[in-house]
Amino acid sequence: MEEGTKTLVFKDSNLVSKSNSIIEASYKLGLVEQKVIATIASNISPSDKDFQTYTLSVKEFTVLTGSKARSMYSDMERIVKNLMQPFSFINSEGKKTTIAWLSKATYNTGEGTVTVRFDPDLKPFFLLLNEKFTRYRLGNIIRLRSSYSIRLFELLKSYEGLTERTFTLDDLRSKLGVGDKYPKWINFRQRILDHAMKEIGEKTDIVFEYTTIKKGPSINAVKFKIRSNPNVKIKNEVIENKVSKVVENDEVLEIQKLGQEMGLKLSKKVISAWLQYGRENVVTLMESIRYKSSVDNPIGYISSVLPKLKENEVSEEAENDIIQKVVRQVIIEHIPKKKVHKIDMLPDWQIQLNAIETFSKFMTDAEALDLWNKKGKEITNEINEQRFKMIH
Structure with missing residues (x-):
């Protein structure tokens, strides 16, 4: 080139x-x-x-x-x-x-x-x-x-x-x-x-x-x-x-706002560098560490993980972040609309489609299916355990 x-x-x-x-x-x-x-x-x-x-x-x-x-x-x-x-x-x-x-x-x-x-x-x-x-x-x-x-x-x-x-x-x-x-x-x-x-x-x-x-x-x-x-x-x-209204790019402003909510001061230069790996990847990764106190340097972490997501070289740590995104999504979608004393366990087939769709944003379809086959039961158990804790 x-x-x-x-x-x-x-x-x-x-x-x-x-x-x-x-x-x-x-x-x-x-x-x-x-x-x-x-x-x-x-x-x-x-x-x-x-x-x-x-x-x-x-x-x-x-x-x-x-x-x-x-x-x-x-x-x-x-x-x-x-x-x-x-x-x-x-x-x-x-x-x-x-x-x-x-x-x-x-x-x-x-x-x-x-x-x-x-x-x-x-x-x-x-x-x-x-x-x-x-x-x-x-x-x-x-x-x-x-x-x-x-x-x-x-x-x-x-x-x-x-x-x-x-x-x-x-x-x-x-x-x-x-x-x-x-x-x-x-x-x-x-x-x-x-x-x-x-x-x-x-x-x-x-x-x-x-x-x-x-x-x-x-x-x-x-x-x-x-x-x-x-x-x-x-x-x-x-x-x-x-x-003058166009230059303020929608995606840059969105990432800046999310960063402010996380207590991060993000420059447009940093955000532009991140966005070359795709808005969806950036938002997903930011959300995955939003409440994770173990990440001492969120900006450095995101900058190092994004290229791996782009190249489908998902590290074990990044893989866990993606899995946690699925867990949160499913739990939010199935929060009881009124107070209950008992909830039904969600079967793995009900979670599978959501999980594979999310995995596919960071890897090939074959890799997404393989990850579900390896982690599906673990994901289902974690979701059901967290939902059970919500009512107790």
């Missing part, structure tokens, strides 16, 4: 922030190209003053995008080269603009990686945003299989809070980059709108319905009704604040 580059991190929880002006622009971009752009954008920190250079693992990207193409390595070389080519789009002011997505794209032969960096002219669209913009979790679009679905998701997501949005048919075709394809309404509806409605509803945190508006005998516009999807749990938010 080149000096000064960062490894591109692929996580469903990564936040993609885009200026609404680039979301509203008319341009055509392929499926994988859109995912590359979104993934790079999701690695930008609100505190970044300039674009960073990232190393993208082709193999990891192939797995996360669900691609089975045997030519993915050569395809990726072609894709990043395409992203370096200037393209024209109509900006929010109606002006034709020519720009390139990437200023650097190096295919590292033999390493299975690509080194990429956004073109500096994209700063107004992705960095230090000072106008309305939309934020969503990367997990919303990374598994979509249609480039039109991704574009339509972003267009509707930017209006999610307003519940309705209407496009003229010509404007919608232009924004989706359809060009001359599917000139007949029935084909456009079936191949793009109906397909996107099904895919977005199954894989993202919004759902939509649409109706047509006619002008004479012809369809002139499409009206979308947008609402949150209760069946997909990916936390998202649409941001319409100035940059």
Whole structure:
């Protein structure tokens, strides 16, 4: 990996922030190209003053995008080269603009990686945003299989809070980059709108319905009704604040507040270092030692354990912390709602799902199952003993 580059991190929880002006622009971009752009954008920190250079693992990207193409390595070389080519789009002011997505794209032969960096002219669209913009979790679009679905998701997501949005048919075709394809309404509806409605509803945190508006005998516009999807749990938010409000990163503030509750004064530098291992890992580890007096140096402990969680090298001490998290979760979920004199013992099968789900955040599914098989009875006994003590 080149000096000064960062490894591109692929996580469903990564936040993609885009200026609404680039979301509203008319341009055509392929499926994988859109995912590359979104993934790079999701690695930008609100505190970044300039674009960073990232190393993208082709193999990891192939797995996360669900691609089975045997030519993915050569395809990726072609894709990043395409992203370096200037393209024209109509900006929010109606002006034709020519720009390139990437200023650097190096295919590292033999390493299975690509080194990429956004073109500096994209700063107004992705960095230090000072106008309305939309934020969503990367997990919303990374598994979509249609480039039109991704574009339509972003267009509707930017209006999610307003519940309705209407496009003229010509404007919608232009924004989706359809060009001359599917000139007949029935084909456009079936191949793009109906397909996107099904895919977005199954894989993202919004759902939509649409109706047509006619002008004479012809369809002139499409009206979308947008609402949150209760069946997909990916936390998202649409941001319409100035940059001064954006820089105070949600996750940093959350960790600072939790630290204050634990009596820890955490600098943003320390928190940023922790967050590279994932918010869930940081919060879980902090909660696991919250009431543990045996940890003399909580900040040092967390800093040393997090890399092991990231690499699935869970120490015995960290393993015990994770088990205690399961114990607390289950006990809280089964606290009697009223005073009782007797409680039923919880069977291990009732605890197993919760335990394996928590273990899997820190290790592979196979390792999580193996840990349950080794510690399941012990965990069940501890939970039941603590619940029994609660009423005596």
